[in-house]
Amino acid sequence: MFLPVVFCLSVCLSLSMFVLPRSLADDFDTFCKRNSAPLPLLYRSQPGETSCPPLCRDADIRSPSEQSAVQDGPGTDMVSFYLGCSFGFESRLKKAGVPVRNLEQGKNISMYRTTVPCVQAGVFSCPLVVTMRPVPTDKLDAAVEVTHLNPLAHGAPIHIGDPALLGIQDLCKPDYGEAVEQQPGDVPVFWACGVTAIEAIRSNKPSLAFSHSPGCIMDPSSIILNPELTPLSFLVSDNPLFYSLASRRTVEKIRQLETIIGEDPGERGIRALFIQDELLRSCLALSHSSSVAITTGFPTHYMHNPPDETDGPPGAIAMANMLLSMGKQVTLVTDRRAVEMNQAIIDEAVREGVLTDTIPLVTFENNSPDSALKFLCHNGDINKPRYDHLVAIERSGRATDGNYYNMREINIKHLVDPIDDLFIAAKDIPGIITTGIGDGGNELGMGKVKDRVKSLMPKGDVIACDVPADFAITAGVSNWGGYAVACGLYLLLTCPSHQRYLKKGLGLNRAVPQDQLQKWRAGLPSVDKEESILSTLVRFGIRSGKTGHLAMEVDGLTFHPTHSGIITRLLEIKPVHMLL
Template sequence: MFRLTSRLSLSRLISQARQYLWSMEIRTNSGFLQANVVILHKDLADDFEAFCRANGGPLPLLYRSHVGEWGCPPLAANADIRTDCPRYCVFENGVLTKKVVDLLAYTTQLQDMVSFYLGCSFSFERALEKAGVPVRNVEQGKNVSMFKTVRSCYRVGRFECPLVVTMRPVPLDKLDIVAQCTHLMPQAHGGPVHIGDPAMLGIQDLSCPEYGDPVKCSPGDVPVFWACGVTGVEAVQSSKPALAFTHSPGCMFVTDQEDTATYSLTVKPSDCPLTFCISQNPLHFSIASKAAVQQIRQLEEIAVEDPGQRGIRALFIQDELVKSCLSLSHASSVLITTGFPTHYMHDPPEETDGPPGAIAMAAMLQALGKQVVLVTDQRALDMNRRIVQDAVEKGVMKTAVPLLSFQGTGPESPIHFLCHDGDPKKPRYDHLVAIERSGRASDGNYYNMRMVNIKHLVDPIDDLFTAASSIPGISTTGIGDGGNELGMGKVKDVVKAHMPNGSVIACDVSADCAVTAGVSNWGGYAVACGLYLLNCCPVHRRYLQQGLGELPSAQEQKTWANSLPSVEKEEELLSILVKYGVRSGKTGNLGLEVDGLTFHPTHSDLISRLREVTQLAPSSS
């Protein structure tokens, strides 16, 4: 039944047994680490190794053979790559010409070829089962589903191809365990590269995989995707070598190394991924390390401090800052709005809370390579342009951001503003942020904290947030410190119950994330710091990059650090606001004050503490 050899390795016998089982189309889990295989002419070997290094998620390199070497001593004793995979694919000029059960007929050609052994996700399935996670493809007796995505791997030489992923349905309450289990196995592709809607990877139908078998989801399951070694098969096809071989998808090389990985409750925080749902439409989860999440929670606690004793804590929801930062980290284009004309008797009527937080977020988002625009009232457009230009000249931010206004000329205008050609399938922005922006109350008016209606000074930017709630792919954040700010409609019932005049002033327009702060600027500073922490987090960056490319360089991290809010920059910006007649919100004072609190020591000390959480010297700029 099986091909006999003189080798005594149990895994080799298992490999032979798998040939027989696969001939009956039965998949087994051997209990040994498995490997994907790519075999190329020696002239292509260096480029392919570099391709693997550049795309370590799908192509974790376990061993590169010498030219003409049949074995792989680090992985298996007495191996013979010509016979030890259950099935092989033969490619000629990049075209799959046949599938064979061994490569003995190609022995002469193989003498000039190099074999690459790449990690395989089958190796972590036993670890998932040990952790109590159902593996649906195993339950259903199926090969795992494999899909080509729209994400391109990093090109090296002739090698360029789309990322291929495997999909396993996972119960919602098991997502953290699954991420933690697989993250600890980088040689088996590591943690997930996407959790949620397959369309975000360009996968239209989970019942039609390019490789493997369709696997059905059970009620309550979430699609979870891992980088897949079949990416190597795609790379072979794209490079069109005269002759090449790979394992047949699902028919891996079985090593001598036992699969001993198990789920551990003692993983250090920097290596312990946590998952968060950051969107329901489309369904999208993100990942960050426990260490990064704990730091952002510290930021959140600092920002919600209430030196004015206004009862802000009643509006606080834990992890709204975490989710907002995660969502913004995934965004490529962000719209920020601010402006609360509380001083209706002055010109300008704006207050000093809002613009500093907005510019702090914009500066960090710019440093991370995202497109940013600011939207404000038409009457304040020129003043805000001058403020932004002065901020650039003074080094508060690196480059100016475009400023727009929105007057709401008709029922379709919000969709046309937010989407290319007014098409909800083509949004211009991934995320909208409102910080200390006057928000519409349930009666259609806009109120300051004293219940004065300032509707005549406010453009209907709320309509953008209302429209965004029905456009797939646009998420929203509202940052506020009283409950009458745009986006704080998410906590309007609490505002009405606990805040002075809450039954009248409470904003009725909700955001996906409602970040509560003692002063709204502090929420903006916390977002900027949170984005920095996430993008310095290897767990999150790997997920962002879907297992492709390198982690950020020291120079990139330095650029991000230089874009953080600092005492010096925020004091400079506050001076710019005073120059243009912008006043403190509570007192109306024209000076270095926000919401009745002087910049020194209240705001400066808080900024320093936020920076300390990011492990940067508070005095650095």
């Protein structure tokens, strides 16, 4: 028999409480520890104990309230669990200037079952339950910081954006509590909720159990956490709406990567195209991805065979290797003319240890109006995308007139397949994000900054790519952008604040095995790896972009000391806090 109870206690913390038979106590204890965001365990009582002395001297679960079912105590065969509750941070939200809409509207908080499974422990398993509070976009970071600093009251949000991504179909129909109305400019923000425990207990059907009533708790909490771990929020996608989090210090480190790759030893004036945090946002999106398609290839040397340059493939392979180490599916999209060459490059990269595993190589032909849709989605169904992120690095981009130009204003359209169409089609497919990496403005994806390219870059009015990406990463050499993405992903892998958000606050007390950490480190680029892949390209007759030299150089810059120096400096940006 499961009995929800209203407690009328005067205590020092905002708590929810659950009373279970002693036979279930160990399993429930483990369930709480494995799912610490919804179930922050503050105290486990001894069997029959009616107080929680570490939390407050005067607390007593025996209540004079007529609504209480435990007036005589829980009995010697029952164990009480005291969990932190999000009601404890609502006063702090108001103090920080964040409106608390449920209080403004005189309503209980909205609570929803999700389709996100908690980590099972013994007999306990259930979906995560969340609370939702609408927050104005300009108050998101304040709300994140305030709640992050209260980890025993569920901590920072576990999701910001489209509720459907949690399996919630209608915000107007909460499973517990009342529907809270959003105001113009609000974003739905979701916190893990202690009602998850009610779901777990109900699924187990114990002979007898007690809980607080959802929305009725005991009084406010406080804890101080390392401010370096305070997350910042970043918009990752508009369709569907989705934000991600990373700690303030990790953000600073990724911005350092962005500064390094923005150096311009070739004096192309690339800084004019820079948009801050494009690297960060792309890395955050890739961290949440499951299947990534990467394309590269710029046949600038149209008079040679092969016509490709040494910028692009090394950066593409560096990103692919890091993504593989993270367990992502990776596909390389190439031109039909270059299939044999790129397959040989992939095979050699695997043999040399530059790639940990082979990756599929595919081509794209636009031979019907729905070719791009069928390529990107299973059976052409926009609800079933085959990839959730497309990345172009040093890939020829289509100009406004439909042609493809190198930096000398030479049209190389006859050497380029219409892979741009995939980026155009992706705009209308929910859940597919695009990134373009370039160093001149004529690369696929750099259409996001085409106005700057046309006005500020040499021959920009002709060569500027017209096709935008969601994120346009500019670098002194495009390969550097690929290296920085790999390093940025590693920083996110080792960022506790980001990993907590990525995992919805579930399963965080399990230590990451050393072999997994080593696998991530092995996914990073290195001077030796990049020298090896560049040597392979030169053996295959691939030339430096700016000079056309068949030599160990990229864009006219020799591998040593220029490129090797950049790689070394990127790798020196170490994680500020190893996770878990």
